[in-house]
Amino acid sequence: MKFIDSLPLHTLIMASLLLGLAPFVPEPHLWEKLKMLFSGTLVKPIDIFDLVLHGGPLILLGIKLSRGHSAPEE
Numbered sequence: 001m002k003f004i005d006s007l008p009l010h011t012l013i014m015a016s017l018l019l020g021l022a023p024f025v026p027e028p029h030l031w032e033k034l035k036m037l038f039s040g041t042l043v044k045p046i047d048i049f050d051l052v053l054h055g056g057p058l059i060l061l062g063i064k065l066s067r068g069h070s071a072p073e074e
Contacts, residue, residue: 004064012064015057022054030054 021028033051036042042051 001067004060005067007060007064009061009064012057012061016061019054019056020058028054030058 020030023029029050033042033047033054036047037051042048
């Protein structure tokens, strides 16, 4: 968990917004892949990779915020 604690909060927020919402038109990949996941059509390796790529920063941000640490401890 030291790795997650050492990540700057503002960097995780920016990465979550940029990767979570990219591409902005016609619809974000993350939203598209989540719809595929819940409909059961997320089967191609490239689609699973896209879900991990676009959702990864959001998951790291959630873990960091749930731990309640904003700065690394020394």
